[in-house]
Amino acid sequence: MSAAGQVRLVARREITTRVRDKGFIISSLVIVLLVVGVMIFQLVAGGRTSTTTIGVVGGNPSVETALQQAGEASGTAVTVTELPDEAAARQAVSDGDVDGAVLDPVGDSPQLLVESSGSVDDIVRSAVGALSVGAQLAAQGVDLQPAPNVSVTELDPSDEDDGPAVVVALVGVVVLYGLLILFGQFVAQGVVEEKSSRVVELLLSTMKPWQLLAGKILGLGVLGLAQMVLIAVVGVTGALALGVVSVPGQLIGTVLVVIGWFLVGYAFYASVFAAAASLVSRQEDLGSVLTPTTLLLVVGFFISIQAGQDPGSGLATVTSFVPGLTPLVMPVRMAAGDVPLWQVLLAVAIMAVAIALVVRVGGRVYAGALLRTGGKTKLREALTAERA
Amino acid sequence: MLEFDGLVKTYGDNRVLQGVGFTVAPGQMFGFCGSNGAGKTTTMRIAMGLARADAGEVRWRGTALDDASRQRIGYMPEERGLYPKMKVADQLTYFARLHGAGSADADRAVQEWTERLGLADKRGERVEKLSLGNQQRVQLAAALVSGPEVLILDEPFSGLDPVGVDSLADALLERCRAGVPVVFSSHQLDLVERLCDAVGILARGRIVASGTVPELRRREGGRQLRVVVPDAGPGWADGVPGVRVVSEQRGDTVLELDPATDDQAVLAAALRTGRVTHFARREPSLVELFREAVAA
Ligand SMILES: Nc1ncnc2c1ncn2[C@@H]1O[C@H](COP(=O)(O)OP(=O)(O)OP(=O)(O)O)[C@@H](O)[C@H]1O
Numbered sequence: 001m002s003a004a005g006q007v008r009l010v011a012r013r014e015i016t017t018r019v020r021d022k023g024f025i026i027s028s029l030v031i032v033l034l035v036v037g038v039m040i041f042q043l044v045a046g047g048r049t050s051t052t053t054i055g056v057v058g059g060n061p062s063v064e065t066a067l068q069q070a071g072e073a074s075g076t077a078v079t080v081t082e083l084p085d086e087a088a089a090r091q092a093v094s095d096g097d098v099d100g101a102v103l104d105p106v107g108d109s110p111q112l113l114v115e116s117s118g119s120v121d122d123i124v125r126s127a128v129g130a131l132s133v134g135a136q137l138a139a140q141g142v143d144l145q146p147a148p149n150v151s152v153t154e155l156d157p158s159d160e161d162d163g164p165a166v167v168v169a170l171v172g173v174v175v176l177y178g179l180l181i182l183f184g185q186f187v188a189q190g191v192v193e194e195k196s197s198r199v200v201e202l203l204l205s206t207m208k209p210w211q212l213l214a215g216k217i218l219g220l221g222v223l224g225l226a227q228m229v230l231i232a233v234v235g236v237t238g239a240l241a242l243g244v245v246s247v248p249g250q251l252i253g254t255v256l257v258v259i260g261w262f263l264v265g266y267a268f269y270a271s272v273f274a275a276a277a278s279l280v281s282r283q284e285d286l287g288s289v290l291t292p293t294t295l296l297l298v299v300g301f302f303i304s305i306q307a308g309q310d311p312g313s314g315l316a317t318v319t320s321f322v323p324g325l326t327p328l329v330m331p332v333r334m335a336a337g338d339v340p341l342w343q344v345l346l347a348v349a350i351m352a353v354a355i356a357l358v359v360r361v362g363g364r365v366y367a368g369a370l371l372r373t374g375g376k377t378k379l380r381e382a383l384t385a386e387r388a
Numbered sequence: 389m390l391e392f393d394g395l396v397k398t399y400g401d402n403r404v405l406q407g408v409g410f411t412v413a414p415g416q417m418f419g420f421c422g423s424n425g426a427g428k429t430t431t432m433r434i435a436m437g438l439a440r441a442d443a444g445e446v447r448w449r450g451t452a453l454d455d456a457s458r459q460r461i462g463y464m465p466e467e468r469g470l471y472p473k474m475k476v477a478d479q480l481t482y483f484a485r486l487h488g489a490g491s492a493d494a495d496r497a498v499q500e501w502t503e504r505l506g507l508a509d510k511r512g513e514r515v516e517k518l519s520l521g522n523q524q525r526v527q528l529a530a531a532l533v534s535g536p537e538v539l540i541l542d543e544p545f546s547g548l549d550p551v552g553v554d555s556l557a558d559a560l561l562e563r564c565r566a567g568v569p570v571v572f573s574s575h576q577l578d579l580v581e582r583l584c585d586a587v588g589i590l591a592r593g594r595i596v597a598s599g600t601v602p603e604l605r606r607r608e609g610g611r612q613l614r615v616v617v618p619d620a621g622p623g624w625a626d627g628v629p630g631v632r633v634v635s636e637q638r639g640d641t642v643l644e645l646d647p648a649t650d651d652q653a654v655l656a657a658a659l660r661t662g663r664v665t666h667f668a669r670r671e672p673s674l675v676e677l678f679r680e681a682v683a684a
């Protein structure tokens with residue numbers, strides 16, 4: 001059996017073992033459901049127009065128009081309900097039938113009843129103001145002409161709104177982060193399982209440590225990629241079907257970028273996790289050796305969330321070149337659309353060097369520590385230990 | 389030929405192996421004996437590429453073992469190890485495949501060996517659910533399923549019940565007859581004596597005795613006699629020339645004779661004390677040979 005053939009066998013075992021594992025299947029389903037849930041949430045909460053019902057006591061028909069125009073200005077569809085008197089208004093507000101009720105909107109002292117202050121205040125205020133100005137101008141005999149229409153000229157029509165792309169990238173980074181942690185853990189647990197059960201001695205009598213490591217990382221990587229793609233397909237289909245995102249090209253582009261960065265991130269983190277895990281012999285000790293790397297992931301995650309708000313910030317720009325942080329921050333910056341190509345290439349190059357380094361050093365640690373069962377191996381011991 | 393040649397291995401100040409060499413012919417069963425910590429496991433791990441010798445090498449058919457040729461060796465490590473959550477048959481198939489067996493061959497071999505080692509009804513069980521002895525059998529099956537050209541087994545019999553010992557012994561003898569050289573280490577010397585064509589005793593970093601059990605006996609030099617003389621007083625044999633008393637208990641005496649000594653002279657001396665109820669050459673057991681070799 002060739003070296004590559006053995007790597008394939010190892011990879012296949014990783015995949016078949018995981019695919020038959022109930023925990024894995026459940027966690028996969030949960031992630032897919034989560035993505036669907038996020039989209040539905042986006043649809044419900046993130047809709048551009050909200051609706052408000054305002055009750056009116058007294059006034060004239062122009063009040064309704066004024067309220068609706070004021071609402072439109074702030075992106076709210078206003079429904080107006082006529083109410084007979086103040087008592088009915090108070091009742092309607094406290095029952096939640098209306099979001100607010102205006103008393104005497106065109107009189108000298110208009111009054112607004114609300115449960116608590118909110119967006120309704122502004123709508124009513126600007127409507128009352130507009131009515132009052134209109135009335136005063138009319139009293140002065142000014143003949144009001146409708147305001148001229150503003151014509152819009154797009155200077156760069158292809159420059160789409162980046163808002164939705166950033167949202168997609170952020171959702172993508174959440175998934176990417178989750179899968180990196182999940183599959184990093186799988187790699188680490190697998191390494192420790194082989195050590196603690198001592199099956200590693202039998203394995204290493206037929207192959208080199210690098211083959212075992214490569215097979216494990218490749219197998220779980222294929223599985224991780226499959227899961228990422230599954231989530232992407234569900235996500236993109238769902239987003240288009242539910243109308244969360246309107247520009248398919250941009251959406252798919254962003255998703256592909258996230259998948260690409262997932263692969264880069266996985267190569268990096270899986271190697272680090274495997275090397276770290278090889279230092280311990282019991283699952284209980286895993287936490288202590290994985291924490292530093294996990295922290296790096298968490299930091300990258302929070303920076304990328306921050307970058308979602310302000311993609312041009314210095315922090316986002318700098319960290320998008322830091323190995324380990326790149327895969328989380330760069331997709332968000334790229335979705336925001338202001339990253340020159342050379343920066344993307346530089347970030348990829350830096351990650352490639354980092355991965356090469358991690359694979360080399362991590363592979364040595366792994367090979368040195370793998371046969372030292374019992375207790376914890378120090379990093380230096382692993383690097384100087386005789387390798388099988 | 390499987391040749392262990394001049395193996396040297398030092399751990400820190402501990403000179404574990406100082407030139408260990410022995411040869412196992414195809415179809416030969418070699419029992420590898422030595423006290424705890426003598427270096428048996430170290431020797432086998434070097435052969436399997438799990439430890440690196442400071443000097444010396446292990447050859448199979450004239451060429452030093454490498455990754456490719458090690459795939460044709462069935463190995464049972466001293467530290468047993470299997471995937472606890474994997475099913476017996478899946479696990480064995482995996483190891484057979486890692487050793488280079490094709491998918492169909494692997495399946496067939498797994499069927500056969502689980503049958504032969506009494507694991508037929510355990511094929512679908514996770515290894516962690518099996519008793520220790522049955523896990524041990526799976527471990528053996530893992531060494532055997534790939535149809536290896538060579539078997540290197542580190543204490544394969546420890547932990548087996550007598551039926552398990554028999555089925556393993558049968559399996560090993562059968563492989564041996566098929567021309568496979570088998571090396572196994574064991575502290576059960578009676579078993580080694582019963583099964584092995586050749587024995588090597590490792591002590592102080594070297595093979596201090598090796599050969600067939602009869603050869604070892606001959607090489608022990610002095611012939612031994614057991615003489616039972618119920619009426620004799622203590623020290624009856626002290627005056628006989630060329631004779632050393634090994635043990636004496638109420639007339640039941642073990643004597644060691646110099647090569648030149650005539651055993652008939654000893655018989656005559658015995659008869660002079662009265663009745664002689666037993667007079668025979670005594671074959672030292674492997675245990676005694678072992679003690680002798682290790683103590684020297
Ligand atoms: N990895 C290691 N590091 C340091 N010393 C070691 C290592 N492996 C073995 N030794 C030492 O080498 C010596 C030989 O050990 P080995 O396990 O080969 O003995 P053994 O003959 O198999 O003993 P046993 O019958 O108890 O299994 C022992 O003194 C042991 O402490």
Ligand SMILES: [Mg+2]
Pocket residue numbers: 428429430466542
């Ligand atoms: Mg041993």
